[in-house]
Amino acid sequence: MSEDTTPDIVLSLEIDDPALADRLATLLGSVAGLRLAGPGETANATVVARDPRVMPEDIALTQRELDVLALMAEGASNKMIARQLNISVHTVKFHVGSLLDKLDATGRTDAVAHAARRGVIEL
Amino acid sequence: MSEDTTPDIVLSLEIDDPALADRLATLLGSVAGLRLAGPGETANATVVARDPRVMPEDIALTQRELDVLALMAEGASNKMIARQLNISVHTVKFHVGSLLDKLDATGRTDAVAHAARRGVIEL
């Protein structure tokens, strides 16, 4: 007579590895106080396990490059970035160029995507 | 003598809501076959629950727009996208323009960032 005050926690699974997903579903499905989400149901929490992509040590970015990168992720143009950081557009381009090199990107959009993937920045 | 073949699944928690985090930790901590990750330990899976931010229904994007968006997220230029989709560069620009409108973005970088934030695409 106490469960009504604290309903089951609903969990959804987003596991790439089928074997792991199966084990987790079995284990979690038999825990009192929580259950797995049904189709279309909104879960309280999600269990995620992405494929073990290479999470190399953080790329060595200077503070200035991080500043520029953050503003790039906001969709700022070089001109806007220059204004924000009180530097010239040419300097912004310089840092952007360095970022493209270090992040192995072909353009600013690619750079932001790569940085987000690697956890260098948060979207 | 059978646990050595299937070691415990290690879970880490990333829960914004402290109360929910506490309940999950209690529930999951007493499940045989899995345990919570210690400090610095690499987990097999992560339980995440972000604060219930407005998750509006997916923005209505056409299939073509999704195609273009996906390639944009890969850092592809309009020319590359055109080649990939067998359409002209001008048409790609048209779709990009629609994406900028629908995603309320100022440029392709901003569009990809917004789309990733809203879960429209996965980086």
Place this chain on the structure above:
DNA sequence: GGGCTGACTGGCCACCCGGCCAGTTTCGCG
């Protein structure tokens, strides 16, 4: 001191991008 590295600035230029206008086709609805 001399050499070195990294942040910063500038000019120049080919290319790309996004906005404008215009046109076609396809589809569903009254």
Place this chain on the structure above:
DNA sequence: CGCGAAACTGGCCGGGTGGCCAGTCAGCCC
């Protein structure tokens, strides 16, 4: 059947972007 909405395609052009060159300044190591 007409008709409008939406998807799709194209030319044009101003401004943004990225690559290349060169140069200054501050800090650090040998």
